[in-house]
Amino acid sequence: MRREELGSLTMFLAVAEERSFTRAAAKLGLSQSALSHSMRRLEARLGLRLLTRTTRSVAPTEAGERLLETLRPALDEIDVKLASLTELRERPAGTVRITTSKHAARAVLWPAIDRLTAEHPDIRIELDVDAGLKDIVAERFDAGVRLGERLEKDMIAVPIGPRLRMAAVGAPAYFEKHGIPHTPHDLAQHNCINLRMISAGNLYAWEFERGGRELRVRVEGQLVLNDVDLIADAAIAGRGIAFLMEDQFEAQLASGALVRVLDDWCEPFDGYHLYYPSRRQPSPAFRIVLQALRYRGRSGPG
Structure with missing residues (x-):
């Protein structure tokens, strides 16, 4: 394979x-015209249309999808x-990309x-x-x-x-007015602050457990939010009962708010667990990140 062909495959x-020439060109540091020209040359050499272009989007054709299935693992390798060449350096280097939730981050x-990052200045996260x-x-x-x-x-x-543990919380004034729930079923009589799950789009069902008995409760209330900080603010303001990780309320519980x-x-x-594909060989930089993140403490609360 000629060097320019490898470049075209990367493009x-x-x-x-x-799914966009504009975003891809910005990512690669190229002009849109140069990128478009390269794609036309690649399609002409293969004799196949790899991309379906419309005025609003770009999508791979069936041939393009097959090429993607070959390219991704090859380029990952x-x-x-x-x-792995960074092992020859005196200091490990490289970029490690991790996707995570806000709370875990x-x-x-x-x-x-x-x-x-202070100990390894050549590693980028x-x-x-x-x-x-x-x-x-x-x-x-x-x-x-x-x-x-x-x-x-x-x-x-x-x-x-x-x-970890979850916590159901509310402002003192709210419970003075509406009473305290003693079982998860009592939540049906309360104004609860719902969390909209971004990944699935549905409302989070509150998950409880006691003595091996598990309950998933669909709650009702005036507010549906998709940000945990806003949910905490709403609970402090007395707008209802919130249900999040207990450490997210640590300061407010200590103060009595x-x-x-x-x-x-x-x-x-x-x-939380860090997870990665079993078939992928970790880079030296990733191994250092993994060791830094590995939990070595006790089993946790409870």
Whole structure:
């Protein structure tokens, strides 16, 4: 394969993944006309149409999808081999891309990454903070972060944080007016602040457990929000009962701004794990990140 052909394949991959010549050109640092010309030459050489172009979008054809299936693992392998060359350097280097939720990023990832970047100045970390669950292989992330109970079976998973607990909370004034729920079923009589799940689009069903008995409760209320900080603010303002990770209310519970209820129904569960494809050989930079994030503490609360 000639060098310019490899470049054309890399350009095709960028266009197919971005679904846009404009975004792909910006990502590659090329002009749109140069990128479009390169794609036409590649299609002419193969004798196949690889991309379907409309005024609003670009999408791979069936031939383009087949080429993508070949290109992605091949280019990933090239990336790994190139990254492995950093072992010959005195200091490890490279970029590690991780997709994660906001809570995991702040509670678990950032403290470790803050120390790691100071100790390894040639390692670059890119955190993609997104409430949705992304396909790390298709979107070319080195790893993702999820709760232990939601991990995919074909991934290697490493615990990076302690066990977690949920907390149902509300403002003292709210409970003075509406009373305190004693079981999850009592929530049907309360104004609850719902969380809209960005990944699935549906409302989060509050999950409770006590003595091995699990309950999933669909709650009702005036507010539906998709940001946990806003949910906490609404609870403090007395707008209803909120249900989030307990550490997100730590300061407010300590100050008395919020009161916890249903505590005996909130048992600990497996915390955050870093996961990555089992078939991918980790780069030296990724191995250092993995070691920095690996959780070595106790089993957690409870």
